Amino acid sequence: MAKGKVEIDAEACKSCLFCIKTCPKNVLDITDAVNSKGYQYVVPVNAEECIGCAMCATICPDAAITVYR
């Protein structure tokens, strides 16, 4: 079972990719899905690897990520 969990507000995401670069466990990535503004939003593709360190949420400019641990 994963130690942490991330929830991403797809409508707030602007696809700057800061979180993907920052995540130490490569949990996050973009997919082909787009939100209503046309941005390819970020999703947790390796959710079971998440350790809940909240580095993605710390760097996210748009406060789109909620982290649980």
Added chain:
Amino acid sequence: MEIVYKKPSNLSETQPNNFCPGCMHSTAWKLIGEVLDEMELTEKCVWIAGVGCVANAHRYIELDQFNQPHGRACAGASAFKRCNPDTFLFTYQGDGDLAAIGLGETISAANRGDNFTVIFINNGIYGMTGGQMAPTTLIGSKTTTTPFGRTAGEHGYPIHMCELLNTLQAPSYIARCTTADVPNVRKTKNCIRKAFQNQLDGKGFSFVEIISNCPTNWGMTPLESLDYIHDVVLKEFELGEFRCR
């Protein structure tokens, strides 16, 4: 599981955040929101906007606010704070606002030691008006008004606001930080907290400069702009606390 991180309460859930993708104005606002929440200042806080991209924050930030004419945020803040000394007050200004047209007001307010906080976003360019040269633009940077790059002979050197204000007697807190990576985001939050605490303690003028990016007008992707800050901008603008009383 417990929540370790969530959006600060004073950022709007319904209004859109109009800043560009990867713009660190948003990061700065997020940090200000977190600090205000933690210090329980959201209800007694007023902020004063400068001009420029700051205007994107008006509806997104759910705090009491008013706008000053170009560059005059520090002058308005001095007046407001003297009439309402119990209100917690900060100004939020960019480099075109604070370091160019508002240079006189900023230095005068700092020299008087008026008891409020200035958050200064330095991205080295005029963002809202289309990427013109700012006083903080680096030597050699190409902008729409310096298409062959800024030269010292023609345009002068970049202004270092922290060092400039550090020559004055009155300011109580002067720091320069950046939000280009996670450790620095956490340091920036600490700097903002100290500056706000100085105001609550009545110590006088406090100033936090945040080295930021402008991917749109720098002509870069957000990730490239992070590397540019580390490789180029921070070589010119040294980080650190210049004064802490």
